[in-house]
Amino acid sequence: MVVGPSGAGKDTLIYGYKERCANDENILFAQRLITRPEDAGSEPHKAIDHQEMSLLIDQQRVALSWPAHGLIYALPKCVDEHIAKGGIAVANGSRGALAQAVTKYQKLLVVHITAPIHILAKRLAERGRETVEDIEQRLQRADLSLPDLPHMVEIQNTAAPQIGIERLDQAIKAFMR
Template identity: 35%
Template sequence: MNAPAPADGARLIYLMGASGSGKDTLLRLLRACLRGGEPVLVAHRYITRDSGDSEDALRLTDEEFLRRAALGCFALRWRSHGLHYGIGIEIDAWLSRGAAVIVNGSRAHLEQAHARYPALTAVEVAVDPAVLARRLAGRGRESAEQIAQRLSRATQAFPVPPGCRPLRIDNDGAPETAAAALLDIARAKLRPVVAWREQA
């Protein structure tokens, strides 16, 4: 089911990328660059694990997550690596007020997200596999076997629905460069910069 129609100028930016690609870092840097009163909002995620200090997320137990899902409290939700992830329906209120809303989504869930928000702007954060391996190992969250599984998934193609042309942000270098490109996309000022390009 589609979400309520957003106000003029409102945009949903659906950010995706492999675990360890740096999405949370980019979102943190983007927030620090926002000007006062600028209508760009980053939605937090609800996750059934401890998110720590590295990401903007709220932890829920499995029971609480499913209770909220049954009540229709999530605009988007998915399951990955044995965990539940959700984006709250508050984003519909933000869009109705003309905000540009950025959500930290899942590549595997893009089709469902596009079905609910057909006008969304999909943005993939891409990282070289060697860089991704170092980042995953450095955060100490997964075992070697889990890291290998995530690296394997990172190189797999994901379904892109008709009418959706994802943009791509390369995040191999300074994260400030990639964050600035993401902010340009959120502001809909897509000036030519080398950090992002439209997917072929």
């Protein structure tokens, strides 16, 4: 599970790694379900309304779910199915969902993508989805710490994307050995 603050570059690294692994059927890249319109200037996701999301969660038809920033996020059930078959699932998760994920998955690698606050602020501004005030509030609220986890790697994503993608690749390969 890839986690980290908004603006850390999680999607950049995940999608770069996905291109690198395009022919590896053992790796599933989970597309999140989000209660946000698809055209909201964010990563590709399945847009879903709050009512449908609540129903899926109540019926346990999602792998994981969590609230964040006034939205509800979920990973599709195919994540569990792929893992049950011995596959690897790569997902953009949430630090807030870690306790749930650690309890659910016996073998879980957490990759914490992060960057200094000034870089996060710059990247968030470049996305253009929030006002300067919203960005400042988001960064003030951001808890950049993580609980002590058995399998966690931190990637400081401050260099070229290819370097971060390589670090993500190395972390996953080392974990799978």
